[in-house]
Amino acid sequence: MDATVKSHFIGQDAGHAGTKGLVLWRPTAKTGLMSWLTTVDHKRIALLYGLFAIFFLFVGGTEALLIRLQLAVPNNTVLTAHQYNTMFTMHGTTMIFLAIMPLNSAFFNFIMPLQIGARDVAFPRLNAFSLWTFVAGAIILNLGWFMKDGAPDAGWFGYAPLTSKMYNPDHSIDMWVMGLQILGISSVAGSLNFIVTIINLRAPGMTMMRLPVFTWMTLITSFLIVLAFPAITIALVELMMDRLFATNFFEASNGGMPILWQHLFWVFGHPEVYILILPAFGMISEIMPTFSRKPLFGYPVVVFSGAAIGFLGFTVWSHHMFTTGMGTVATAAFALATMAIAVPTGVKIFNWIGTMWGGHIRMRLPMLFALGFIWMFMIGGFSGVMHAAAPADAQQQDSYFVIAHFHYVLIGGSLFAMLGGLCYWFPLVFGRQMSERWGRIAFWIIFAGFNVTFFPMHFLGLNGMPRRTFTYDGNLGWNTPNLISSCGAFFLGLGIAIFFITFVYGMLKGAKAPRDAWDARTLEWSLPNPVPEYNYAVIPTVHARDALWYQKHHADEIRQEEEAHAKEEDAHGGIHMPFQSFYPFVATVGIFIASWGIAVTDHSSNPAFWTPKVTVTIVGGAIMLLGFYLWSLEGADGYHIHVKEEKKSHS
Amino acid sequence: MSSPAATVAIDHHHDHTTSTGIPNKKLLLWAFLASDCMFFGTLISTHLIYRLHPVPGGPDPRHIFSIELTSFSTFILLMSSLMMALAVNAIQKGNVRSMRASLLTTAFFGAIFVGCQVYEFHHFVMEKHLTISNSLFGSTFYTLTGTHGIHVSIGILWLMSMYFFSFKKGFSERNAVDVDSMGLYWHFVDIVWIVIFTAVYLLEFI
Numbered sequence: 001m002d003a004t005v006k007s008h009f010i011g012q013d014a015g016h017a018g019t020k021g022l023v024l025w026r027p028t029a030k031t032g033l034m035s036w037l038t039t040v041d042h043k044r045i046a047l048l049y050g051l052f053a054i055f056f057l058f059v060g061g062t063e064a065l066l067i068r069l070q071l072a073v074p075n076n077t078v079l080t081a082h083q084y085n086t087m088f089t090m091h092g093t094t095m096i097f098l099a100i101m102p103l104n105s106a107f108f109n110f111i112m113p114l115q116i117g118a119r120d121v122a123f124p125r126l127n128a129f130s131l132w133t134f135v136a137g138a139i140i141l142n143l144g145w146f147m148k149d150g151a152p153d154a155g156w157f158g159y160a161p162l163t164s165k166m167y168n169p170d171h172s173i174d175m176w177v178m179g180l181q182i183l184g185i186s187s188v189a190g191s192l193n194f195i196v197t198i199i200n201l202r203a204p205g206m207t208m209m210r211l212p213v214f215t216w217m218t219l220i221t222s223f224l225i226v227l228a229f230p231a232i233t234i235a236l237v238e239l240m241m242d243r244l245f246a247t248n249f250f251e252a253s254n255g256g257m258p259i260l261w262q263h264l265f266w267v268f269g270h271p272e273v274y275i276l277i278l279p280a281f282g283m284i285s286e287i288m289p290t291f292s293r294k295p296l297f298g299y300p301v302v303v304f305s306g307a308a309i310g311f312l313g314f315t316v317w318s319h320h321m322f323t324t325g326m327g328t329v330a331t332a333a334f335a336l337a338t339m340a341i342a343v344p345t346g347v348k349i350f351n352w353i354g355t356m357w358g359g360h361i362r363m364r365l366p367m368l369f370a371l372g373f374i375w376m377f378m379i380g381g382f383s384g385v386m387h388a389a390a391p392a393d394a395q396q397q398d399s400y401f402v403i404a405h406f407h408y409v410l411i412g413g414s415l416f417a418m419l420g421g422l423c424y425w426f427p428l429v430f431g432r433q434m435s436e437r438w439g440r441i442a443f444w445i446i447f448a449g450f451n452v453t454f455f456p457m458h459f460l461g462l463n464g465m466p467r468r469t470f471t472y473d474g475n476l477g478w479n480t481p482n483l484i485s486s487c488g489a490f491f492l493g494l495g496i497a498i499f500f501i502t503f504v505y506g507m508l509k510g511a512k513a514p515r516d517a518w519d520a521r522t523l524e525w526s527l528p529n530p531v532p533e534y535n536y537a538v539i540p541t542v543h544a545r546d547a548l549w550y551q552k553h554h555a556d557e558i559r560q561e562e563e564a565h566a567k568e569e570d571a572h573g574g575i576h577m578p579f580q581s582f583y584p585f586v587a588t589v590g591i592f593i594a595s596w597g598i599a600v601t602d603h604s605s606n607p608a609f610w611t612p613k614v615t616v617t618i619v620g621g622a623i624m625l626l627g628f629y630l631w632s633l634e635g636a637d638g639y640h641i642h643v644k645e646e647k648k649s650h651s
Numbered sequence: 652m653s654s655p656a657a658t659v660a661i662d663h664h665h666d667h668t669t670s671t672g673i674p675n676k677k678l679l680l681w682a683f684l685a686s687d688c689m690f691f692g693t694l695i696s697t698h699l700i701y702r703l704h705p706v707p708g709g710p711d712p713r714h715i716f717s718i719e720l721t722s723f724s725t726f727i728l729l730m731s732s733l734m735m736a737l738a739v740n741a742i743q744k745g746n747v748r749s750m751r752a753s754l755l756t757t758a759f760f761g762a763i764f765v766g767c768q769v770y771e772f773h774h775f776v777m778e779k780h781l782t783i784s785n786s787l788f789g790s791t792f793y794t795l796t797g798t799h800g801i802h803v804s805i806g807i808l809w810l811m812s813m814y815f816f817s818f819k820k821g822f823s824e825r826n827a828v829d830v831d832s833m834g835l836y837w838h839f840v841d842i843v844w845i846v847i848f849t850a851v852y853l854l855e856f857i
C-alpha cells in the first residue's frame with residue numbers, strides 16, 4: 001500500500017527460535033491478485049466483503065425482478081411454476097445470506113476496529129478465512145444454476161418435508177444445505193473474531209460505556225450469530241443425515257416430526273432477523289448525532305435496548321408458527337413475548353428523534369437515508385406488532401401481508417440504513433465524496449419505488465393473496481395492485497442502479513474529501529483518508545464517549561499525550577503488523593472441494609457408486625486439514641513499521 | 652508473541668496488551684464454547700424430544716445399552732480431564748517433561764473412550780440391530796453420540812499436535828496459554844459427555 005513503509009522480519013528471539021526451521025513461504029506482495037488472496041488487513045477484507053455483497057445484491061435483485069415480472073399480470077407464463085420456486089428460494093437465500101449479512105460484515109470489518117482504536121481484528125487470518133468461506137458458500141449455493149438439477153427450490157426456510165429425498169430427490173437441496181453450512185462457518189468464525197476484538201482490543205480509556213453505538217451493535221449481533229447459528233447448523237446436519245444416510249429426523253413415516261424442523265429453523269431464524277437489523281440500528285445511531293450536531297440522546301438506553309432486543313430475540317421464535325397448532329398457552333406466551341420486543345425497538349426510535357430534537361440538522365445524503373429508514377422501519381414495526389396478535393396472524397400468515405412486513409423492515413430498515421452507511425463512511429474509505437445531487441436522485445427513486453412496490457402488498461395480503469404462488473386467476477381483484485407493485489419494483493431497481501453508479505463514479509472521480517469530512521464525533525474520523533495500513537500511527541487515548549469530539553476541543557492535551565505514546569511505541573520497536581498468509585485461502589479451497597463432494601458428486605444406494613463422492617470429500621478434507629496445519633505452523637509473527645518515518649510520509 | 656500452537660485460528664500478536672488482561676486466544680475459545688453449548692443443546696433436545704414421543708414398537712434402549720461399559724468409559728474420560736489439568740499445571744510451572752507425560756496420558760484416555768464408543772456402535776449395530784436408519788432412536792442416538800465422539804477425536808489430534816510441538820526449541824511456560832486453551836476445550840467436551848451420559852443413558856433407567 002505504502003511505498004515508504006520500511007518493513008523487516010522481526011528478530012527471532014530465543015522463544016521463537018523454532019519458527020525459522022519451518023521454511024514456510026510468506027507472501028509479501030502488496031499489490032496484484034496475490035496480495036488480495038493473501039491479505040489479512042481488515043480494511044481490504046472489508047472491501048472484498050462489500051464487493052461480493054453488492055454483486056449478490058444485484059443477483060438477488062434480478063431474481064426479484066423476475067418474480068415481479070411473472071406476477072405482473074394474471075395467468076402469466078414468463079416463468080414455469082418450478083422456475084418460480086427456484087427464483088423465490090434463491091432470492092430470499094441470496095438477499096439474507098449473500099447480500100445483507102456480508103454487507104454488514106463489510107461494515108463491521110472496516111469501521112469497528114477503527115472506532116475502538118485497534119490496529120486490526122484480534123485474529124487477522126481467521127478474518128480472511130471468514131471472507132473466503134463466505135465466497136465458497138456463495139458459489140456452492142449458486143452452483144445449481146449451471147447444473148441440470150437446477151437451483152434450490154424449497155424456500156429459504158427449507159421446510160420439511162419439502163426438502164426430503166422423496167419430494168426433492170435431486171442435488172439442489174444438497175447444495176442449499178452445504179452452502180448454508182459453509183456460510184454458517186464463515187459467520188460464526190467472523191463473529192468470534194469480532195467479539196474478541198471488541199472485548200480485548202479497545203484503546204486505552206475506551207470503556208464499554210464509551211464504545212460507539214455501531215460497535216456495540218456489532219458486538220450484540222456477533223453474539224446473536226454465535227448463539228443462533230448452531231441451531232440451524234444442527235437442523236441442516238439432521239437434514240443432511242436424512243438425505244445421505246436415510247435417518248428419520250424429519251421422516252414422518254418413521255416417527256420423525258417435520259414440525260421439529262420449523263422449531264429449529266426459527267430458533268435460528270428469528271434471531272437472524274435481528275442479526276440483519278441491529279447493525280442498521282448502529283449505523284443510524286452514528287449518522288443521527290453527526291448530522292444533528294448533538295450527542296446521541298440517551299446513549300445507555302440505546303445500548304441496553306439493543307441488548308434487550310438481542311435477548312428477547314431468542315424467546316419469540318414460535319410467532320412464525322402460530323398456525324401450526326401449538327396450543328393456546330404456547331401461542332399466548334409467544335404473542336406476548338413478541339409484543340414485548342416492540343418496546344425496546346420503539347424506545348430506540350424515540351432516541352433518534354430525541355437526538356434530532358433541537359439539533360442543528362444538516363440534510364446531507366446519509367441523513368436523508370437515516371430519515372427514510374426511520375419512517376420505513378416504523379411501518380414495518382407496526383405490521384410486526386399486528387402479526388404478534390395471534391388471531392390476526394392466523395389470517396395474515398403466508399399471505400402478501402407478511403411479505404410487505406418483512407420487506408419494510410429488511411429493505412426499508414436494513415438496506416436503507418446500509419445505503420446511508422455507505423454514503424456516510426464513503427469519504428473515510430475512498431478519500432472522495434459521492435455526488436450529493438445524484439445520491440439524492442437515487443434516494444427519491446428508491447424511496448418512491450420501494451413504497452409503490454410494497455405498500456399495495458398489505459392490501460393484497462388482506463385480500464387473501466397467498467405468498468409463494470406462481471400465478472393467480474384474473475377475477476380475484478388482485479390484478480391492479482400486482483401490476484402497480486411490479487412497476488414499482490422496476491423503479492426501485494432503477495434507483496438502486498443509479499445509487500451504485502453514483503457510488504462507483506464517486507469512488508473513481510469524486511471530489512477529494514478532507515479529513516473528518518462531516519465534522520463527526522467518533523474516533524475513526526481522526527484518521528487520514530484513505531486509512532493507512534496500520535490504522536493509527538499512535539494508538540489514541542480515549543477520554544469521553546464521543547472521543548473525536550472531545551479531541552477536537554482539547555487539542556493541546558491530546559498532542560502531548562500522543563507524543564508521549566509515540567516515544568513509548570518506538571521503544572517497543574514500532575508498529576507490529578501481521579504477515580499475510582496463504583492458508584486461510586487454502587483451507588477454504590479444501591472446504592469447497594469437500595462440500596462439492598458431499599453435495600454435488602453423484603451417488604446412489606449401490607455402495608460402488610459412493611466411491612466418487614467419498615473420494616472427492618476426502619481429498620477436500622485433506623486439503624482443508626493441510627491448510628489448517630500449515631496455518632498453525634506458520635505462526636502469528638509479523639513485521640514492524642516505524643512510526644516516525646510513517647508520520648512524515650503522512651503529514 | 653509466543654510460538655505457533657498446533658491449532659487453527661490462533662493469531663495473537665496483540666496478547667500483551669488486551670483490554671481485559673485475558674489472552675485473546677482464551678477469550679476466543681470461551682466464545683466458541685458458548686456456541687458449542689448451543690450446538691450440543693440442540694442435538695440433545697432433538698434426542699429428548701423424540702424420546703418423549705417414541706414410535707410405537709420402536710427399540711427399547713434398556714435392552715440395547717450396556718451401562719457397565721459406558722460407565723467405565725465415562726470414568727476414563729473424567730480421569731483424562733484430571734490429567735489435562737495436571738498438564739496445564741505442569742507447563743505453568745515450566746515443567747515441559749511432566750506436561751508431556753500428562754498430555755500423552757490424556758490423549759491415551761481419550762483414545763480409550765473413543766475405542767469404547769467404536770466398540771459400542773459396532774456391538775449395537777451387529778448384535779442389537781440398532782442402525783442409524785432403521786429407527787428414530789438410532790438416528791438421534793448415533794448422531795448425538797457420534798458428534799461428541801468427533802469432538803473427542805479432534806481433541807486427541809490437538810493433544811498430539813501439542814505433544815509433538817512441545818519438542819521444538821523454545822517451548823516453555825510462555826506456551827501455557829496454548830495448553831490452557833486446549834484444556835478448556837477438553838474439559839468442555841467432558842462436561843458435555845456427562846450431560847449426554849445422564850440424559851441419554853441414565854434417564855432410560857429411572
Ligand code: HEM
Pocket residue numbers: 157273274276277319320338339341342345380381382383384385387388393396397398402405406409410413414
Ligand atoms: C417490532 C418488531 C417486530 C415484530 C413485532 C415482528 C413480528 C413478526 C411476526 C409475528 C412474524 C411472523 C408473521 C407470519 O409469518 O405470519 C414476522 C415475520 C417476519 N419478520 Fe418480523 N417483526 C419485527 C421486526 C422484524 C425485523 C426487524 C425484521 C428483519 C430485519 C423482521 C423480519 C421478518 C421476516 C423476514 C419475516 C418472515 C419470515 C418468513 O416467513 O419467511 N421482522 N415478524
Ligand SMILES: [Cu+2]
Pocket residue numbers: 269270273316317319320
Ligand atoms: Cu420473527
